[in-house]
Amino acid sequence: MVKVSILGATGVIGKNVAFTLARADTVDEIVLFSRPESIDKAKGESYDMYDALAAEDIDCRLSPSSDYNDIVGSDIVLITAGTPRQEGMSRMDLAVPNAQIVRNYAEKIAEYAPDSIILIATNPVDVMTTIALEASGFKKSRVIGIGNHLDSLRLKAYFSRQINVNSSEVHTRVIGEHGEHMVPLLSSTTIGGIPLKYFLKSVDMDVPRLIKRLRNAGNTIISKKGATEYGPAFAISNLISTIITDSHKVLTVSTYLDGQIEDVSGVSLGVPVVLSKKGIAMIVPIHMNDYEKMRFKEAAESVREVTEEVKKSFDN
Numbered sequence: 001m002v003k004v005s006i007l008g009a010t011g012v013i014g015k016n017v018a019f020t021l022a023r024a025d026t027v028d029e030i031v032l033f034s035r036p037e038s039i040d041k042a043k044g045e046s047y048d049m050y051d052a053l054a055a056e057d058i059d060c061r062l063s064p065s066s067d068y069n070d071i072v073g074s075d076i077v078l079i080t081a082g083t084p085r086q087e088g089m090s091r092m093d094l095a096v097p098n099a100q101i102v103r104n105y106a107e108k109i110a111e112y113a114p115d116s117i118i119l120i121a122t123n124p125v126d127v128m129t130t131i132a133l134e135a136s137g138f139k140k141s142r143v144i145g146i147g148n149h150l151d152s153l154r155l156k157a158y159f160s161r162q163i164n165v166n167s168s169e170v171h172t173r174v175i176g177e178h179g180e181h182m183v184p185l186l187s188s189t190t191i192g193g194i195p196l197k198y199f200l201k202s203v204d205m206d207v208p209r210l211i212k213r214l215r216n217a218g219n220t221i222i223s224k225k226g227a228t229e230y231g232p233a234f235a236i237s238n239l240i241s242t243i244i245t246d247s248h249k250v251l252t253v254s255t256y257l258d259g260q261i262e263d264v265s266g267v268s269l270g271v272p273v274v275l276s277k278k279g280i281a282m283i284v285p286i287h288m289n290d291y292e293k294m295r296f297k298e299a300a301e302s303v304r305e306v307t308e309e310v311k312k313s314f315d316n
């Protein structure tokens with residue numbers, strides 16, 4: 001019996017993760033947790049999804065709920081609740097209210113689902129990973145931010161289309177902050193096992209332009225259609241499936257660092273990890289060139305600063 005609870009299930013990301021996960025048919029029950037004022041919406045989502053699942057003979061149980069007792073026994077609890085960024089909002093304007101939500105939910109998860117793995121999507125996700133870690137008191141390996149997984153998938157798709165190779169041939173990743181200070185690891189990107197730099201001699205590709213596009217990808221989608229949905233939903237359900245099936249894939253998620261990468265510690269950042277049913281089985285050692293190292297350290301400073309500011313706001 002595999003059970004996943006989604007806190008914030010009536011939101012764009014929450015409901016799309018629920019549907020994607022249900023369709024993957026690897027989970028027995030999904031709890032669509034919402035605040036009491038949104039419970040009708042959660043019920044409506046579940047009825048609509050049941051209709052769709054019937055077409056594919058999928059028997060996943062969908063449980064709309066506002067009762068914390070219903071998250072008991074969850075293998076994974078995903079937090080997607082939060083205010084999305086609105087025009088003119090600074091990172092701190094977003095971080096402070098979302099940290100209150102994440103802290104409150106992390107405490108409840110520790111109380112009602114103490115053996116679960118916590119996954120966090122709420123932005124700024126690297127900051128929220130530390131907040132959830134400290135509020136839950138869980139081991140670091142069981143508190144995971146979705147970090148740069150989506151950024152890494154986007155970069156993989158860009159290279160695949162530009163070079164015209166199957167995306168399974170592209171191995172690349174983005175680390176650091178899920179945001180302005182993301183660090184695309186070009187130095188260790190390979191296409192069919194061959195370093196990217198060799199392809200750059202024969203393929204006409206404007207890499208700086210691609211990176212700029214990557215950095216703005218979320219904002220571009222939001223400005224055109226109002227929200228990102230399929231990309232984050234597939235990225236998150238991909239992480240959940242990897243954990244549930246214990247498949248030990250190397251994926252890039254946000255985790256609290258204790259000096260494992262470039263001596264950075266006391267902050268959560270996106271780094272490659274091996275994911276298992278116990279959560280993070282290992283932080284994968286990576287090699288960066290000097291520029292990438294510098295950018296990674298800048299990301300650490302920036303995320304640390306916001307995390308400290310957010311923690312100070314709890315005292316006020």
Ligand SMILES: NC(=O)c1ccc[n+]([C@@H]2O[C@H](COP(=O)([O-])OP(=O)(O)OC[C@H]3O[C@@H](n4cnc5c(N)ncnc54)[C@H](O)[C@@H]3O)[C@@H](O)[C@H]2O)c1
Pocket residue numbers: 008009010011012013014034035038080081082083084085098101121122123124125146147150178227228232
């Ligand atoms: N890390 C990523 O790659 C990534 C990608 C997309 C979105 N996100 C983040 O995920 C979060 C959700 O995005 P969305 O597009 O689903 O937003 P949304 O507005 O559609 O949904 C937000 C959800 O949070 C709930 N919520 C709002 N305020 C709450 C509160 N005070 N207490 C409890 N629940 C509350 C709402 O009821 C709703 O269910 C945002 O923080 C967004 O920035 C992260």
